[in-house]
Each structure stands twice: as C-alpha cells, then as structure tokens.
Amino acid sequence: MTIDAAIAPASRPRGPGLLARAFAGTTGPVVTIVAVLMVVWYAAAVWLNAPLVQSETPLSTAELVDATLALERPLLPAPHQILIELKKTVLDTPVTSKRSLVQHAWVTLSSTLTGFAFGALLGLLLAVAIVHVRSLEKSLMFWIVSSQTIPILAVAPIIIVVLGAIGVTGLVPKAIISAYLCFFPVTAGMVKGLTSPDRLHVDLMRTYDASPSATFWKLRVPASVPFLFTSLKVAIAASLVGAIVGELPTGAQAGLGARLLAGSYYGQTIQIWAALFAAAALAATMVGLVGALEGFVLRQMGTRR
Amino acid sequence: MDASPLRDPTIGTGAAAGGPAPGRVVIDARALSLTFDTADGVVHALSDVDLTVREGEFVSFIGPSGCGKTTLLRVIADLERATGGSITVDGVAPAEARTQRLYGYVFQAPALLPWRNVLANVTLPLEIFGMDKASRLEHARRNLDLVNLAGFEKKFPWQLSGGMQQRASIARALSFDPKLLLMDEPFGALDEIVRDKLNEQLLKLWAETAKTVVFVTHSIPEAVFLSTKIVVMSPRPGRIIDVIDCDLPADRTLEIRETAQFLAIAHRVREGLRAGHSYDD
Incomplete structure (x- = not known):
C-alpha cells in the first residue's frame, strides 16, 4: 500500500475529486459567486465609465476598454483599481501617516469596540431586568423598540453637535452612536435566550426549590449562550455602522467615515471604494472572531457536536 | 403488599419491623379536586380524589390521557395547586414537602x-x-x-x-x-425492549433504595409488573375509579407476566379502564 502510494500517488482514486470537495463545502459556491460578480462588475465599469473617457483621436474598442478601467476618477472603479489603492494605503503607507488606511481603520475600530462593549453591556443589563421584572417588559420594551425606529442618520448629528457643544468630542460621541445601534439586538436576543429554557427545565428547578438566582445562573444563563453569540454578531456589525455614521456629520479628520466623506467631496471614487472594502473586511473579521469565540465556548460547554 | 422491609424504622409509626404491617402514610389526599378555567369553560382535571400512599409502596396511576394522572402527580409535587379538598405529603402540605426536598421527580422526557x-x-x-x-x-x-x-x-x-x-x-x-420518587411516564417514549429492561432495573432499584414510588403510566403490563398498588383513573372529570392491590411476589422477573395471577390483575385493570371510559371517541 505504501509502496503503491509512493509510486503512483496521483493515479490512486481517493474519494471525491478536489472540485467535488470544494463544492460540497462553501468554497466552490463562494468562488463561483465572486467570479460572476467580477464579470458583472467589469462590464458595469466599462459601461458606466465609457462616457468619461476623453480622447482627441477615435479609439478602438480595446483601447476604450483599457481607458475605462484606468481613469483617475471613474464613476465605478474596477476591482483591480481598488486593490491597488488598498495596497498603496494599507501596505505601502506607514501606519503613522494620515494617508494610511490602517490608521483610519484603527480610529473607526476603536470607537466601534468601545461602543460595542458599552452597547452589549447595556443590552445585557436591560435583558436581565426585563426577564426578572415582568412589568418592565411592558413599559421598557415599547421604548426599546421605538428607539430603533428613529433613523440613526438623523440622530447622529444631534448627538455629535450636542456633545461637541459641551466639549465632548472624538471617540466618545461615536461610541455612543455605536452603543445606541448595538444594544438592541443584544436585548432582543437575550430576552429570548434567558426565557428559552422549556417548561420542563423550569419545573425541574422548581422541584429543587431552587432560588431565582440559582435558576438564573444554572439554567437561564447557560441556555442563553447560543442566543448571546447570535446577537453579538449582529451587534458588532451594527456597531461598526454606528461608528462610521458618527464620523460623517462633523467631517471628522480621521476614520473610515471621514475617508468616505472626503472621497465623495473630491470625487475620489477609488478612495471611497477602498474605504468601503476596508469597512467590509473589518466587519467580516469582527463577526468572524465572535463566531470563532462562539465555537470555542459551545465546544467547551459540550453542546456543539 | 409487602412493604415492611423497606420502611425506615426511625420514622415508623410503631408497627413491628419485619411484619406485614402497613407502612406510615406518606401521601394522603381527601376529596381532592382541581379545576382549570380555560377558554372552552371549566375543566375538571381532578374530581373528588381520595388516595393513601404508604411508605415503601410502589403505586401506579393508570388511565387514558386526560384522566388527571399527571395532574395528580404534579399536585403531590406542588407543581400544581389543588382547588379543593386536602392533601398532605409526609404529613405536611405539598409546598412544604417541596421546600424540604422530600421528593425526586422524574419527568416524561429526561430533561x-x-x-x-x-x-x-x-x-x-x-x-x-x-x-x-x-x-x-x-x-x-x-x-x-x-x-x-x-x-x-x-x-x-x-x-x-x-x-x-x-x-x-x-x-x-x-x-x-429523597423519601419519595415521583415518576411521570418515565419510559413512555422508549421502545418496548428498552422499557422492559428499565422496568426490571427499576424494581431492583426500588428494592435496594426502599423509596416510596408514585409512577404514572398508560401501560397496563408496566403498571401490573411494577406496582404494589394500581390506581385506575378515568377522564372527564378526572377521578379514581378503582384501587387494585397488586400482591405479586416482590422478586418479580419479566416471566411473571405469563402467570395467571398477573393476567388476572391485568384483566381487572382493563375492566376498570373500560368501565370508566366509554370509548365513544
């Protein structure tokens, strides 16, 4: 067997092929979608940017296509232009420079994480209060839901301006907006999670004459863990949106939101898209980290098979 | 009923140890009733239930669904409150018995x-x-x-x-x-082979631990095989229609189910169920 394998390692069939395996998981479908998107994107870039191409002499089709994909301020930048811009601002620019996207991302990330920490904590406390005091559910839940119907874009400038007037600027106002956006999914998820134990388990605790706190810590909290991570994933993404929105109204000097705003002032579409990609990558990374933590915790609890 | 070896002599009522004397009363229900107000009107889950369970007994409640057997068990466990009559568990109210952790409860699902x-x-x-x-x-x-x-x-x-x-x-x-083991159709969801095996194990366990067991089931063979006393119940309103002493030998094996004595008791249980239930549905 080992000799055979050494002689002809490639000719021996070993279950499904690489392609089949890729499509059995998520790799195949994801790659396919990305490829389709790229084709559509390039086609759209050519089509949208063509009117912007200026030339003294008539261009051949190939020259026109090349030109549409190499504009300095295209209507729709081509993916490779965004990647080049990302490489330039992430890898080739020192982190200390104001042009470094890493620095801007860090500014946004710091207020995202601060807002997330406070928002998640607030969301948790509200959920615990609501689960323990039934009358709070009727009185608080209405306001909690209402708070999320207010468009954040309208509230953000108010918060920034009011806090700015009393001398609070920088990270804190942005973190407040983040917290405002991200406490809700945590409250909603945890109210559901903490009340998720079925009747049987609640009866079981009753037969032990368990105190409310014993029931809380030994039954409700562990039962709510899957709900917690699901809501944290939503919350951390919402928190990033909050931080970016918080950077828009004042024309902040730093942060991904500031880059978006500056880019749109000066028609720097490539810069806008690069900031957008950085924000998406940031969100994906944070959600991924929460997901990894979830996997770890659930495995530790023995509930994930 | 041969419960005396299982009695705890320190809390007995003075009956001579080793003799076939009845054990101390552990559960005593008198004219117990429980009604639920539902959207469709008042439901009599339990009506005029009298029941005595003595120490060391293995008592089964049997009856069709809706006969109140689980409700009765839940009243004993203080998971439901009776709306009429009286009940004591080990001489105290069910709520106190629960806070004193006098019983262990086994639910239908393992939970x-x-x-x-x-x-x-x-x-x-x-x-x-x-x-x-x-x-x-x-x-x-x-x-x-x-x-x-x-x-x-x-x-x-x-x-x-x-x-x-x-x-x-x-x-x-x-x-x-706990002194008392309350079991609500614990083997109801299991297949018959596993159920037989667990029934045998439960009898052994009962003999070893000397617990008083109250057991809810809808299986006639299970009730007859396990019990020292079978309480036959009937629905609408939930009530007790027969209490059958099941005086098979204490060291039972599954083979006992083929004996005439076993079949006679099973027959009486079936008759009781039939009398209480018109099978009109």
Missing part, C-alpha cells in the same frame, strides 16, 4: 441540561442545595452506579441513548436521597 455532562447533571440538585464538592461527587457516583451508568460520567446527554438519558435522570432524582 437533562445539554451543557452538563452526566456527572454534572446528577450533581445539579446537590449544587443547588449547597452541598460541598466531595459529597456531591460521592452521592452522584453512588447513584450512577445504582442506575448502571458508572463509566458514563463524562458523556454529554446527546452521546447517550434515550434509555440511558432517562436512567441518568433517575439518578439525578435520587441523588439527594
């Missing part, structure tokens, strides 16, 4: 906490009672031995079969050594 392994599930009540860790482990190990689950301490519920899960839940109910 194990999925994030706790078998050992941690069995120690759950002991943690809640504030027992120290060494005693917790000692109690849990002893009771896991009793239900033949030694060696499965580190397994999580999803790694066990349905029968093993229910055995773990029995070990959990016994872990704090």
Whole structure:
C-alpha cells in the first residue's frame, strides 16, 4: 500500500475529486459567486465609465476598454483599481501617516469596540431586568423598540453637535452612536435566550426549590449562550455602522467615515471604494472572531457536536 | 403488599419491623379536586380524589390521557395547586414537602441540561442545595452506579441513548436521597425492549433504595409488573375509579407476566379502564 502510494500517488482514486470537495463545502459556491460578480462588475465599469473617457483621436474598442478601467476618477472603479489603492494605503503607507488606511481603520475600530462593549453591556443589563421584572417588559420594551425606529442618520448629528457643544468630542460621541445601534439586538436576543429554557427545565428547578438566582445562573444563563453569540454578531456589525455614521456629520479628520466623506467631496471614487472594502473586511473579521469565540465556548460547554 | 422491609424504622409509626404491617402514610389526599378555567369553560382535571400512599409502596396511576394522572402527580409535587379538598405529603402540605426536598421527580422526557455532562447533571440538585464538592461527587457516583451508568460520567446527554438519558435522570432524582420518587411516564417514549429492561432495573432499584414510588403510566403490563398498588383513573372529570392491590411476589422477573395471577390483575385493570371510559371517541 505504501509502496503503491509512493509510486503512483496521483493515479490512486481517493474519494471525491478536489472540485467535488470544494463544492460540497462553501468554497466552490463562494468562488463561483465572486467570479460572476467580477464579470458583472467589469462590464458595469466599462459601461458606466465609457462616457468619461476623453480622447482627441477615435479609439478602438480595446483601447476604450483599457481607458475605462484606468481613469483617475471613474464613476465605478474596477476591482483591480481598488486593490491597488488598498495596497498603496494599507501596505505601502506607514501606519503613522494620515494617508494610511490602517490608521483610519484603527480610529473607526476603536470607537466601534468601545461602543460595542458599552452597547452589549447595556443590552445585557436591560435583558436581565426585563426577564426578572415582568412589568418592565411592558413599559421598557415599547421604548426599546421605538428607539430603533428613529433613523440613526438623523440622530447622529444631534448627538455629535450636542456633545461637541459641551466639549465632548472624538471617540466618545461615536461610541455612543455605536452603543445606541448595538444594544438592541443584544436585548432582543437575550430576552429570548434567558426565557428559552422549556417548561420542563423550569419545573425541574422548581422541584429543587431552587432560588431565582440559582435558576438564573444554572439554567437561564447557560441556555442563553447560543442566543448571546447570535446577537453579538449582529451587534458588532451594527456597531461598526454606528461608528462610521458618527464620523460623517462633523467631517471628522480621521476614520473610515471621514475617508468616505472626503472621497465623495473630491470625487475620489477609488478612495471611497477602498474605504468601503476596508469597512467590509473589518466587519467580516469582527463577526468572524465572535463566531470563532462562539465555537470555542459551545465546544467547551459540550453542546456543539 | 409487602412493604415492611423497606420502611425506615426511625420514622415508623410503631408497627413491628419485619411484619406485614402497613407502612406510615406518606401521601394522603381527601376529596381532592382541581379545576382549570380555560377558554372552552371549566375543566375538571381532578374530581373528588381520595388516595393513601404508604411508605415503601410502589403505586401506579393508570388511565387514558386526560384522566388527571399527571395532574395528580404534579399536585403531590406542588407543581400544581389543588382547588379543593386536602392533601398532605409526609404529613405536611405539598409546598412544604417541596421546600424540604422530600421528593425526586422524574419527568416524561429526561430533561437533562445539554451543557452538563452526566456527572454534572446528577450533581445539579446537590449544587443547588449547597452541598460541598466531595459529597456531591460521592452521592452522584453512588447513584450512577445504582442506575448502571458508572463509566458514563463524562458523556454529554446527546452521546447517550434515550434509555440511558432517562436512567441518568433517575439518578439525578435520587441523588439527594429523597423519601419519595415521583415518576411521570418515565419510559413512555422508549421502545418496548428498552422499557422492559428499565422496568426490571427499576424494581431492583426500588428494592435496594426502599423509596416510596408514585409512577404514572398508560401501560397496563408496566403498571401490573411494577406496582404494589394500581390506581385506575378515568377522564372527564378526572377521578379514581378503582384501587387494585397488586400482591405479586416482590422478586418479580419479566416471566411473571405469563402467570395467571398477573393476567388476572391485568384483566381487572382493563375492566376498570373500560368501565370508566366509554370509548365513544
């Protein structure tokens, strides 16, 4: 067997092929979608940017296509232009420079994480209060839901301006907006999670004459863990949106939101898209980290098979 | 009924130890009733129920669904409150019996906490009672031995079969050594082969632990095989229509189900069920 394998390692069939395996998981479908998107994107870039191409002499089709994909301020930048811009601002620019996207991302990330920490904590406390005091559910839940119907874009400038007037600027106002956006999914998820134990388990605790706190810590909290991570994933993404929105109204000097705003002032579409990609990558990374933590915790609890 | 060897002499009523004297009364219900107000009107879940369960007995409640057998068990456990009549558990009200942790309750489903392994599930009540860790482990190990689950301490519920899960839940109910074991159709969801096996094990366990057991079932063979006393119940309103002493020998094996004595008792149970239930639906 080992000799055979050494002689002809490639000719021996070993279950499904690489392609089949890729499509059995998520790799195949994801790659396919990305490829389709790229084709559509390039086609759209050519089509949208063509009117912007200026030339003294008539261009051949190939020259026109090349030109549409190499504009300095295209209507729709081509993916490779965004990647080049990302490489330039992430890898080739020192982190200390104001042009470094890493620095801007860090500014946004710091207020995202601060807002997330406070928002998640607030969301948790509200959920615990609501689960323990039934009358709070009727009185608080209405306001909690209402708070999320207010468009954040309208509230953000108010918060920034009011806090700015009393001398609070920088990270804190942005973190407040983040917290405002991200406490809700945590409250909603945890109210559901903490009340998720079925009747049987609640009866079981009753037969032990368990105190409310014993029931809380030994039954409700562990039962709510899957709900917690699901809501944290939503919350951390919402928190990033909050931080970016918080950077828009004042024309902040730093942060991904500031880059978006500056880019749109000066028609720097490539810069806008690069900031957008950085924000998406940031969100994906944070959600991924929460997901990894979830996997770890659930495995530790023995509930994930 | 041969319950005397199982009686705890320290709390007995003075009956001579070893003799076939009735044990102390553990559950005493008089004219017990329970009505639920539902959207469709008042439902008489229990109506005028008189019941005496003595120490060391194995009493089964049997009847069709809706006859109030589970409700009666839940009233004993203080999971429901009776709306009329009186009931005492070990001489006190059910609520007090519950706070004194006089009974262990086994539900229809194993109700194990999925994030706790078998050992941690069995120690759950002991943690809640504030027992120290060494005693917790000692109690849990002893009771896991009793239900033949030694060696499965580190397994999580999803790694066990349905029968093993229910055995773990029995070990959990016994872990704090309650006087009374209340079981609500514990083997109802299991297949017949597993159920037979667990019935035999339960009888052995009952003999070893000398608990008073109240057992809800809808299986006639199960009731006759396990019980010293069978309470036949009937629905609409939920009431007791017959109480049958099941005086088969204490050391029963599954073969006893073929004997004439067994079949005679099973027949009487079936007659009782038929009399109380018109089968018009």
